[in-house]
Amino acid sequence: MLKLFDHEHLDLDNLSDALTAIRVEDLSLQFGNKHVLENITMRIPKHRVTALIGQSGCGKSTLISSFNRMNDLNPQCRYQGQIYIGDRDINNKKQNVSELRTQVGMVFQRPNPFPMSIYENVCYGLKLQGIKVRRQLDDAVERALKDAALWKEVKDRLFESASVLSGGQQQRLVIARALALKPDILLLDEPTSALDPLTTLFIEELIGELKHRCTIIIVTHNMQQAARVSDYTAFLHQGRLIEYSDSDTLFTTPEQKQTEDYITGRYG
Ligand SMILES: Nc1ncnc2c1ncn2[C@@H]1O[C@H](COP(=O)(O)OP(=O)(O)OP(=O)(O)O)[C@@H](O)[C@H]1O
Secondary structure, eight states, X not given: OOOSOOOOOOOGGGOOGGGEEEEEEEEEEEETTEEEEEEEEEEEEXXXXXXXXXXXXXXXXXXXXXXXXXXXXXXXXEEEEEEEETTEETTSTTOOHHHHHHHEEEEOSSOOOOSSBHHHHHHHHHHHTTOOOHHHHHHHHHXXXXXXXXXXXXXXXXXXXXXXXXXXXXXXXXXXXXXXXXXXXXXXXXXXXXXXXXXXXXXXXXXXXXXXXXXXXXXXXXXXXXXXXXXXXXXXXXXXXXXXXXXXXXXXXXXSHHHHHHHTTSOO
């Protein structure tokens, strides 16, 4: 299978803290009485792409959303266990959630540009942080649009409404908006499921570039995509982490029968 980028395999069971972007310790999560995640323990490596795969409803979005506390928006959400970024337990009461969401950016399935210009979309978060100097904002907007491989297409129309962009351009704009805040971690929740195959390949290549800037975690239903873009893959089933390894191994010689059944399309 064509691989977009290669790497040496890390030992995920013995990953050092220095190489770990996120450490999940015995995380269980429920919405009301519904148990959604059960005893998840894993280390997600820095500057790699990690894919989360599994049947619809297995908890992928809930897990990824717990990395920047998006589940806090649901008052019924209860969890046990810890999630560490560096030596910080992000669920600690002292954690500043806005700061966390700056450090851990998120891009959703459907491109969601704000109803404002391309320029204003990209510098929205920077302005919220109090940055007002025009030159600084201009530089940051250019940098982020270049990083998101969109600059060439929009540099002459930065002050047009973002709504005139195509779906693929809008998704790159949303990625630029996240990148402008220089996140350490970027969460991508099915980022290409609303895009055509060519635009999807374009975004996949972009993901390969971005991992040099930040750690990437991607939820995808597309097995080929997971195998193409990710260095590591975690397979979830009914809220449990069934198998987690380098993507080459997981997609060619999975250890668990459930993983094999899933990746060969026997269920799900
Ligand atoms: N806000 C919520 N309140 C109650 N239950 C929820 C909520 N969000 C998700 N769930 C439930 O949690 C379970 C896991 O959902 P989640 O969206 O994490 O799964 P998923 O693997 O990402 O699914 P999909 O691939 O379909 O997006 C599902 O049973 C879902 O119904």
